[in-house]
Amino acid sequence: MRRLASKCANTRRGAHGAPVQSSSAWCRHSRGCEAAIHSARRYLQTLAPDHIMVIVDFANAFNSLHRSDMLLSIRDCLPELYAFCLSSFSQPSFLYVGSHVLLSEEGLQQGDPPGPLLFCTTIHPLITSLGSDLTLGYLDDLTLAGLQNVVASDIQKVVAEGSKMGLCLNRSKCEVISHPDLKIADQTILSFICVSVATATLLGAPLFPGKVLDDT
Secondary structure, eight states: OHHHHHHHHHTTOOSTTTTTBOOHHHHOOTTHHHHHHHHHHHHHHTOOTTEEEEEEEBTTHHHHSOHHHHHHHHHHHOGGGHHHHHHHHSSOEEEEETTEEEEEOSSOOTTOTTHHHHHHHHHHHHHHTOOOSEEEEETTEEEEEEEHHHHHHHHHHHHHHHHHTTOOBOTTTOEEEOOTTOOOOOHHHHTSEEEOGGGOEETTEEOSSSHHHHHO
């Protein structure tokens, strides 16, 4: 019954997140993933020498998001869902592992139908505050592109503001795409995996013809 009610509540989502967040769970765009991939490809086709693209990965994002921030965002953006979400997430839930009982006190409940909506609503103000030329969000996948110094500033903001919401970067999975002769100055971006334009992928899709596409 709760899952059925959640699915009904999920139909109350709005479309004001498009095109910055392209998840269909957020903006009702049935081809949001496809739109994000085409946007990234178009940008990289004419990538200026001093511009970069970064693909950010959050560590265990859905399980780490502070519920207090999530509930406040729903109260402000989708107040008609606030009472339902409050009843679902204001108290810890029980997780059973054999004879052991764990309290689930942070993050979204696994398999909850409006989970993607709640996550996207919470991080949306952060994403829309960034200054990069290209900003794409698909659930917990964030892609930024623009001048190196602008993107670096945005990354620092994502790190600082994300930590307040319980999110932290998984730097071992973050990527930076740039021309091979560009020197990266920002230390955080330097820790990302370097990827060439020709071998770039987004959301599992190769962006250009070549070995990566052939392998896929």
